[in-house]
Amino acid sequence: MASYNKNGQVNIYDIAQMANVSIATVSRVVNGSDKVSENTRKRVLEIIVKDGFTPNVFARGLGLNTMHTVGITVPTISDMYMARAVYYLEKFLSENGYNCILGCSGFEQDGKKAQVDLLLSKRIDALILVGSTYAGSGENIHDTDYIREAAKNVPVFVINGDVTGENVYACVCDDKTAMYEVTSAVIKSGRKKIMFLSDSHSYSANKKLEGYETALKEAKIPVRGELKMYVQNEIHYVRDMLLQYKNLSFDAVVATDDAIAVGALKYAAAKGLSVPGDISVAGYNNSSMAIASEPELTSVDNHVEQVCFDTVERLLKVIHDEAKEVKPRVMVPCHIVKRNTTDF
Amino acid sequence: MASYNKNGQVNIYDIAQMANVSIATVSRVVNGSDKVSENTRKRVLEIIVKDGFTPNVFARGLGLNTMHTVGITVPTISDMYMARAVYYLEKFLSENGYNCILGCSGFEQDGKKAQVDLLLSKRIDALILVGSTYAGSGENIHDTDYIREAAKNVPVFVINGDVTGENVYACVCDDKTAMYEVTSAVIKSGRKKIMFLSDSHSYSANKKLEGYETALKEAKIPVRGELKMYVQNEIHYVRDMLLQYKNLSFDAVVATDDAIAVGALKYAAAKGLSVPGDISVAGYNNSSMAIASEPELTSVDNHVEQVCFDTVERLLKVIHDEAKEVKPRVMVPCHIVKRNTTDF
Numbered sequence: 001m002a003s004y005n006k007n008g009q010v011n012i013y014d015i016a017q018m019a020n021v022s023i024a025t026v027s028r029v030v031n032g033s034d035k036v037s038e039n040t041r042k043r044v045l046e047i048i049v050k051d052g053f054t055p056n057v058f059a060r061g062l063g064l065n066t067m068h069t070v071g072i073t074v075p076t077i078s079d080m081y082m083a084r085a086v087y088y089l090e091k092f093l094s095e096n097g098y099n100c101i102l103g104c105s106g107f108e109q110d111g112k113k114a115q116v117d118l119l120l121s122k123r124i125d126a127l128i129l130v131g132s133t134y135a136g137s138g139e140n141i142h143d144t145d146y147i148r149e150a151a152k153n154v155p156v157f158v159i160n161g162d163v164t165g166e167n168v169y170a171c172v173c174d175d176k177t178a179m180y181e182v183t184s185a186v187i188k189s190g191r192k193k194i195m196f197l198s199d200s201h202s203y204s205a206n207k208k209l210e211g212y213e214t215a216l217k218e219a220k221i222p223v224r225g226e227l228k229m230y231v232q233n234e235i236h237y238v239r240d241m242l243l244q245y246k247n248l249s250f251d252a253v254v255a256t257d258d259a260i261a262v263g264a265l266k267y268a269a270a271k272g273l274s275v276p277g278d279i280s281v282a283g284y285n286n287s288s289m290a291i292a293s294e295p296e297l298t299s300v301d302n303h304v305e306q307v308c309f310d311t312v313e314r315l316l317k318v319i320h321d322e323a324k325e326v327k328p329r330v331m332v333p334c335h336i337v338k339r340n341t342t343d344f
Numbered sequence: 345m346a347s348y349n350k351n352g353q354v355n356i357y358d359i360a361q362m363a364n365v366s367i368a369t370v371s372r373v374v375n376g377s378d379k380v381s382e383n384t385r386k387r388v389l390e391i392i393v394k395d396g397f398t399p400n401v402f403a404r405g406l407g408l409n410t411m412h413t414v415g416i417t418v419p420t421i422s423d424m425y426m427a428r429a430v431y432y433l434e435k436f437l438s439e440n441g442y443n444c445i446l447g448c449s450g451f452e453q454d455g456k457k458a459q460v461d462l463l464l465s466k467r468i469d470a471l472i473l474v475g476s477t478y479a480g481s482g483e484n485i486h487d488t489d490y491i492r493e494a495a496k497n498v499p500v501f502v503i504n505g506d507v508t509g510e511n512v513y514a515c516v517c518d519d520k521t522a523m524y525e526v527t528s529a530v531i532k533s534g535r536k537k538i539m540f541l542s543d544s545h546s547y548s549a550n551k552k553l554e555g556y557e558t559a560l561k562e563a564k565i566p567v568r569g570e571l572k573m574y575v576q577n578e579i580h581y582v583r584d585m586l587l588q589y590k591n592l593s594f595d596a597v598v599a600t601d602d603a604i605a606v607g608a609l610k611y612a613a614a615k616g617l618s619v620p621g622d623i624s625v626a627g628y629n630n631s632s633m634a635i636a637s638e639p640e641l642t643s644v645d646n647h648v649e650q651v652c653f654d655t656v657e658r659l660l661k662v663i664h665d666e667a668k669e670v671k672p673r674v675m676v677p678c679h680i681v682k683r684n685t686t687d688f
Contacts, residue, residue: 103443
């Protein structure tokens, strides 16, 4: 095992020591010089490959400590919330002279780790993880060990995921309160059979479920298992799934994403039910989908622009050695945008 | 001016020569050793900074010619078409063992160049530019010089932009034919006053305009300037703009993007006009917006998945030294997805 420098990476001195050659020899090998014996070349290369030496250390040794580049990873960029977050992050970073490189990790643990490692190898000054999937379900602390590991190299910022650790900064939307308020408003407008539609068991989705259940309990409405449904985040999938249930009775839908809510609108249209007369529907994320639908959708705005602005602001402070001024965790409130699918 | 190696980059030998020191000295400077005089250190650093030496050359010299990483740049990731393209590119690349890093360039020439340069500095094996904005308007060949310049370093793939050059590969959607077919179908369904709504003067938008005008001319319908409108790609913007025109008469809309078409649907709803009875509306890109709207939108599917699949397939061939099997330009046909906003 090599001795690691403070960045957790092997440098040219370590390689030279391990290969028992001079630094100049390592340099010659690295630069493909033919003034090195084949044996030496092989030995050095093997160590380099094995111990993960990357040219990063050259740049860092240079005193060029900043490349003005931030790594951003999202589970999938085809999700409108993620795409908007990346749009704003890139905008605010570039306004401050920082470039961003982006990776897509998928939702699996291995993919997340691999993407974080890849970005760390790219001479980045900081890392931003977008989406509550990076925080796991919140049940097992070790799900987020890879984030604290990454934070040994660069400051890590998690958007909408609650992760703690040294050099880790979280910005969390108050999804629980938002879903509590939406559900309460739906209840106050006279609804009793309120369906909760979700596409995820992420930290954020679980907070939304908590908000939904809290509102029901407060109004002394029983929480019924058959009214909590997990669906795919696709309009027609949601419509068709709801159409399959013959005896399911509900007078409102609160959804964890706008596309799911639009699926409920399509269900209502297919059944000849009026919205919000027969069924009241509320979405989440306040995306362009909420405006495209007819009637236009009441939706929770989780202030993605503000979340991204705050994150970049804190990131710049941390990079500029003002970390002690930066709170490790901030919570951003959401607000409900009332449109035409609810009667509150 | 330094002598450049085949990658177009300065290497450690060049730096040593220019600074009139040994390679070992450059290596010491690069690694922050204190066994170098302050003067020498300064001289070497100045040359390094000035001549753009990057640690890439170390990696390339290593024989680690591939990092299995592809750079992707889009003008903006908040556009659903771009987000879907990046989603598919990342998917196909990662299935083939390649990672992708992504940058957002904006639509300005300087931003595009800067983003391409940034990605080139990141040890990428190939570069993909997504969107016809990278091809300029097609009027000035020098608009795309930066692409041919980049192609001296790595193969460059342009999605939906017609660019030619050595080591440059284009995949173009047949937007002209698609818009010709949509417009012709609208005409055959009895419409004569067909509005063309576009948000761009890009290569692709110009091809769509050509298709629209060709269909009108073929049907001997005059092309009227007041029916060709340039708008922002925002639903309510389009609705409100159309509502402002008191004396504008049209019985159909063909749009270059679904969000624009949905804006026309909102206009019709606000005016109490029936769709497709009074106004027939067709969108473009077949996005989820086309399904979210009511009625659901007839739209052109430009096969973003296939375009991305073809691009990755050709990219892998070029990287694996099978470039002579790869055509520099392929054209992918579009097809019309008929839904409920047209009567053809």
